[in-house]
Amino acid sequence: MFAPGADLVLGIHAAQTARQRLCAESLDITPALHWRVTPGPDHNRRLRLSAPPGRLRVRYAATVAIEHHVAAPASLAEVPVHGLPDSVLPWLLPSRYCESDVLHGLALEQFGRLPRGHARVTAIRDWVNRRVRFRSGSSNASTTACDTARSGEGVCRDFAHLMIALCRAVGIPARFTTGLDYGADPALGPSDFHAYVEAYLGHRWYLFDPSGTALPMGFVRIATGRDAADVAFATIYGPVDPAPPVVGICAVAGEDGELRVPLATAMALSTDGG
Template sequence: MHVQIGFELMLESVAPTPTVAITQPRSTEGQRILGPCLSITPEMPLHTYNDSFGNIVWRWTAPQGMQRIHYDAIAEVASLADPVLPDLPGTPVDQLPDAVLLYTLPSRYCPSDMVLNDAWQLFGGVPDGWPRVQAICDWAYRSVAYVAGSSTGTTSGYDVYLSRRGVCRDFAHLGVMFCRALSIPARYVCGYLPDINVPVNPEPMDFHAWFEAYLGGAWRTFDARHNQPRIGRVVIAHGRDAVDTAILTSYGASILTGMTVWAHERPDLTLLGEQKAQR
């Protein structure tokens, strides 16, 4: 299926400001990005590179005054909802790939070492693997209230565990933190999540955050915020936590004054693609 994705950011800087953004999805085995279109006003050189997690990073110097960044693309993704594989077992730590071990360790927003005892008390009786990760999502969905504006850029998964309220990034950090406390590799993911086959959210759209757990030899999608399989996810970036996937980082006095995000199904393009495939 095809999903139209994009955003517009408005920045205001009091002086030329080095700026970094992680906002462009990359084509992978699970998604293909078609016809990306980027415009920056006023125009300026943009340097692009891949970070240590493989995310696409933009780097430029924002000028003094206002700047507009507009991005639009079509994402070709699976038409099925997130897979549910309840029989997937866990993987003993000594059998994990070297590159995955990093995701068993505490990080800034996922201090798993602070909830070791609680994690085992809450979820230690659940079979390892998919059932245990799903139990974490079920608990977070029941126990934590989604409250817009209830957290800040410094709120950690442990803070959310104590306060029992947060936004999507907090639910993701909470899931990652508990997984790691149980020696299950987990990583933070940010991207787009359109409202497909679910009630349309009347609130302005934002980027979404969820997490992936390493089960059965691959990364598997879990979303503690919604706690149900969803259709049309488009991954922008992944990392240890939100530090590694920050949408925008300014090295100076630069303020984000406006942001618009969109993600919606394009059935006309999907139908056109099916017709071409039949010819």
């Protein structure tokens, strides 16, 4: 409910990447309003609209075909800073929610002596998963990676922020990714938006889920950014009385009629073009 109206920027559209192909999508907005979808960096798309006073309903649906790049974890090396593409360098820097500079000492103590490569990123993921307890409502929009390290609890975005900060602190580019939580434990509640991590290894971005609540093979990528500030699901300018979003995700048969349900796997997965 909007009174006296508001401007909205929504990050709900599925990304189109070299390995996540958009088969179909639809958008229904009630009441009918002028809207536009603007392209952003790294295949991000943002829905922009201005809502008059009263109720607003936005319904977005998409079908995507995902063909992961699959690699053996042991084959993935860290890329030294001098070998990183210019476009990847920003993902090494501290950001609003990922204070890698503050966590540098902790990261070196825990992970500085580990062999470099996919195994070190996995060790960071597992450390965050062990040290942080998933608890709904335990954090808010101002909670940072340092806050989560101190409190030891959070939701998926907090797990992701902490893992990203620790990766960056030891020289591993990492970014915050939004998507959907396919395969999440029903005990956590209904389907929802999700936050996970992409780390740069072997000149490609690979998926990691430090919260351990969903199946990476089932993630539908929406957007990537330095942290949650870059890729909020909804940024609203004006007063609003929001209702909780209703989110659904399921596996469907492909164009060949075959149903391939996402599974847990020990292989490294990427939906980046490389």
